[in-house]
Amino acid sequence: MCGIAGFFSTDREYTKNIDYYTKILTDMKDSLIPRGPDGNGILLYNRCGLAHTRLSIIDLKDGAQPMKREIAGYPYAVVYNGELYNTKELKDDLVTKGWQFQTTSDTEVILLSFLQYGSDFIERLDGIFSVAIYDSRHERLLLYRDSFGIKPLFYTVQNGEILFGSEPKALFAHPDCVPRVKLDGLREVLGMGPARIPGSGVYDNIYEVEPGCYLSCSRYGIRKVVYWRLKSHPHEDSYEKTIEKTKELVDSAVTRQMVSDVPICTFLSGGIDSSLVSSICSRNLREKGDRLTTFSFDFDGNEKYFKANSFQPSQDRPYVDKMREYLDSDHHYLTCDYETQADLLTESVKAHDMPCMADVDSSLLHFCRLVSKTHKVVLTGECADEVFGGYPWFHRQEFFGKETFPWTPDLSPRKELLQHDFVQELALDGFVKEAYAEAVSKIEVLPGEDETEANRRQIGYLNIRFFMQTLLNRMDRTSMHWGLEARVPFADRKLVEYIFNVPWEMKAKDGVVKNILRQSSIGKLPDDILFRRKSPYPKSYNPYYEQMLGRRLADVLGDSASPLLCFVDKKKALAFIESVKDYGKPWYGQLMAGPQMLAYLLQIDFWLREYKVDLVLS
Numbered sequence: 001m002c003g004i005a006g007f008f009s010t011d012r013e014y015t016k017n018i019d020y021y022t023k024i025l026t027d028m029k030d031s032l033i034p035r036g037p038d039g040n041g042i043l044l045y046n047r048c049g050l051a052h053t054r055l056s057i058i059d060l061k062d063g064a065q066p067m068k069r070e071i072a073g074y075p076y077a078v079v080y081n082g083e084l085y086n087t088k089e090l091k092d093d094l095v096t097k098g099w100q101f102q103t104t105s106d107t108e109v110i111l112l113s114f115l116q117y118g119s120d121f122i123e124r125l126d127g128i129f130s131v132a133i134y135d136s137r138h139e140r141l142l143l144y145r146d147s148f149g150i151k152p153l154f155y156t157v158q159n160g161e162i163l164f165g166s167e168p169k170a171l172f173a174h175p176d177c178v179p180r181v182k183l184d185g186l187r188e189v190l191g192m193g194p195a196r197i198p199g200s201g202v203y204d205n206i207y208e209v210e211p212g213c214y215l216s217c218s219r220y221g222i223r224k225v226v227y228w229r230l231k232s233h234p235h236e237d238s239y240e241k242t243i244e245k246t247k248e249l250v251d252s253a254v255t256r257q258m259v260s261d262v263p264i265c266t267f268l269s270g271g272i273d274s275s276l277v278s279s280i281c282s283r284n285l286r287e288k289g290d291r292l293t294t295f296s297f298d299f300d301g302n303e304k305y306f307k308a309n310s311f312q313p314s315q316d317r318p319y320v321d322k323m324r325e326y327l328d329s330d331h332h333y334l335t336c337d338y339e340t341q342a343d344l345l346t347e348s349v350k351a352h353d354m355p356c357m358a359d360v361d362s363s364l365l366h367f368c369r370l371v372s373k374t375h376k377v378v379l380t381g382e383c384a385d386e387v388f389g390g391y392p393w394f395h396r397q398e399f400f401g402k403e404t405f406p407w408t409p410d411l412s413p414r415k416e417l418l419q420h421d422f423v424q425e426l427a428l429d430g431f432v433k434e435a436y437a438e439a440v441s442k443i444e445v446l447p448g449e450d451e452t453e454a455n456r457r458q459i460g461y462l463n464i465r466f467f468m469q470t471l472l473n474r475m476d477r478t479s480m481h482w483g484l485e486a487r488v489p490f491a492d493r494k495l496v497e498y499i500f501n502v503p504w505e506m507k508a509k510d511g512v513v514k515n516i517l518r519q520s521s522i523g524k525l526p527d528d529i530l531f532r533r534k535s536p537y538p539k540s541y542n543p544y545y546e547q548m549l550g551r552r553l554a555d556v557l558g559d560s561a562s563p564l565l566c567f568v569d570k571k572k573a574l575a576f577i578e579s580v581k582d583y584g585k586p587w588y589g590q591l592m593a594g595p596q597m598l599a600y601l602l603q604i605d606f607w608l609r610e611y612k613v614d615l616v617l618s
Contacts, residue, residue: 002065003032003053003480004079004132004153005165007174008141010219012161015046025049027173032166035081035480041066043077048134048141051170052079055376055483056262063105071115074137078111081166082129082151083487085256090124114142122214123227126256126493130209132164140218147228148383148464148491149198149211150472156206162217167477168206168353172611180204180614183426186567189604190414191428194357194588195405195470197435202354204616211469228493230461232444235501242506245498247520253492254280257379264377268294268331270319272518272530273381277489279524281379282327293375294329296320297367299540300337319529326526334370336363338545342552345599346606351477355607357470358599359540360591365478372482382475383490386460386468387499388514389507390534391590393459400455404436407467413587413597417576422567425617439465456504464496467589549598550577556605563608563615564601573601 036053
């Protein structure tokens with residue numbers, strides 16, 4: 001894993017002002033050092049500059065970037081962030097075609113694959129990645145992103161120059177790019193956040209290469225190519241065959257993603273998803289004579305203050321204990337106190353360059369920092385609920401047919417603290433409804449599906465395209481902020497393509513949530529883990545945490561310089577601080593309820609101040 005950045009223009013001659021552009025490229029690179037603390041480099045051509053920061057996972061000695069090759073007198077160069085899981089197969093194919101390798105890194109495989117197969121080589125890659133390739137012969141820059149957007153890639157066009165980077169901060173390191181947010185960007189933050197519309201960077205004129213797409217940039221402009229998308233088709237396998245194939249696909253995904261030249265570990269919550277990933281990893285390591293290291297997360301005081309609700313029915317610790325014994329793993333119990341969780345809200349904004357999942361994000365940032373002290377690679381159970389239908393909105397009838405995103409069924413909690421006139425100007429309901437309509441138009445329902453099944457297919461698509469993207473962003477930024485590479489086997493492309501089209505009567509047979517995954521995992525987990533009711537990522541229930549957030553937000557609202565006062569109703573917000581918060585009624589997902597609204601507003605205030613955002617509200 002790494003950070004990449006650079007710029008491209010067919011009109012400028014960078015080498016004629018080499019000191020100036022070298023300084024800019026270096027600044028862009030340096031902004032991404034946390035993503036790659038093990039090494040870095042830049043490469044400046046007449047039409048293009050490439051920068052890279054490296055987290056050494058594969059070919060620790062010779063895998064430095066940018067990497068280049070010269071063919072017929074023309075240089076070609078690549079910078080790349082990610083991991084390939086089919087490196088050997090790709091390399092063997094290229095060797096048969098006469099290519100010779102100078103390293104064992106997957107970066108060289110990417111570059112030579114491009115030289116062999118052209119811009120559509122990306123369809124052959126199995127992995128998580130963002131890639132930038134400079135083709136000097138045709139004076140073009142190609143920007144690629146993996147199928148599900150597991151690795152980020154932002155870009156902008158400033159004065160005819162294309163800038164790109166793993167995170168927006170790399171773009172802001174260029175003197176021509178300033179943080180500006182217009183009304184639509186604020187609509188996303190206030191009406192959809194922490195989710196974003198695919199391709200949106202929130203900031204004005206800043207975009208993200210969409211998952212499953214690449215951009216070809218040349219003197220003729222920017223051409224977007226969709227190389228992969230999720231498709232609907234009839235499922236033809238029997239129930240028994242579906243279970244068997246799911247078992248094979250999950251096992252293959254986890255095993256392939258264990259590739260590393262450094263030790264790996266797993267996050268272990270005691271739920272089926274992380275437990276299954278840990279079980280497969282543990283088995284593979286035992287065969288090599290190694291022992292798996294696992295980490296679990298919890299919050300100080302939860303043993304005293306936790307109260308079960310429909311979204312979070314149980315604590316993790318008893319189930320973690322059982323899995324630790326079952327796996328005989330080298331397990332580490334990590335905890336977070338409420339002061340740390342609150343203090344890291346601002347660091348989370350810096351990791352994302354915008355408001356994010358509030359304390360759900362800041363706590364994971366803390367845990368990843370602790371894990372990164374001993375490991376560079378972790379496998380997680382993320383994405384299983386989106387793929388296998390684990391969330392309440394897959395199952396409850398009240399979520400169907402609402403024509404809005406099911407994880408935010410009601411916008412009123414978002415609007416009630418805003419100034420009345422500003423709410424009218426924002427028109428959040430119309431904005432969100434339009435985003436929803438645009439999203440569901442991208443997926444086809446099958447002719448034989450009734451209204452309920454069509455709704456479930458649409459919800460499944462939205463979960464993968466939107467909700468999963470938010471969680472993948474969270475996982476990438478919180479881990480890479482400390483130089484930790486997080487892998488997500490349940491976001492394997494072959495697995496997702498297959499499970500997406502499995503009918504609901506199989507996915508939730510006999511009313512069992514994620515039934516197909518559970519049935520395919522029999523024999524790999526204890527039964528009480530295998531059939532444990534879903535409980536999401538833990539959060540703090542300590543009332544002193546909420547009180548601390550309230551005091552901090554009251555201080556912010558008391559500062560006449562706070563940008564929040566441009567759109568937040570101070571009187572309503574102060575009344576909200578004093579009110580009793582409902583932990584069981586989230587306004588986003590399953591975890592972001594009353595206390596998280598306080599934290600989210602604190603993040604917005606810090607973001608607008610810290611980044612000196614030019615807020616254009618008219």
